[in-house]
Amino acid sequence: MVLGGVEIAYERGLIGHSDADVAAHALANAILGALGEGDLGRHFSDQDPVYRDADSIELLERIGRRSQAAGWQIQNADVTVFAQRPRLAPYLEEMRTRLAKCLELPAADLNVKASNPEGLGALGRGEGMAAAAIVLLARD
Secondary structure (H helix, E strand, O other), X not given: OEEOOEEOOOOOOOOOOOOOXXXXXXXXXXXXXXXXXXXXXXXXXXXXXXXXXOOHXXXXXXXXXXXXXXXXXXXXXXXXXXXXXXXOHHHHHHHHHHHHHHOOOOHHHEEEEEEOOOOOHHHHOOOOOEEEEEEEEEEO
């Protein structure tokens, strides 16, 4: 399983057209949303075989460069991963470092945290993961 650009040994991975890195996807979608440019699917369609098994960190890097080219700089970002399992606490700092590096941010400007759904719903049964992110952009 890849999460926040970090390989996590787990009994199964996430299923998606790309590598299904929900943390990287949430962050990319937050940046695109702040730019008013839709979502990942608009830029990297899951109908396009070019993006089959794509590295989500590479896609996030492209989105980061896109925001810079448009004259915006990421001031800070926050990502929350919702997962019953695996336990993510041991990986959070590595995810933070990896995501910040790919966006050319100081690690102090990016936060990654995990939230346990406490057994509620599909996420609580361990049937998947979700992530949410928020970013603050400022004009260069």
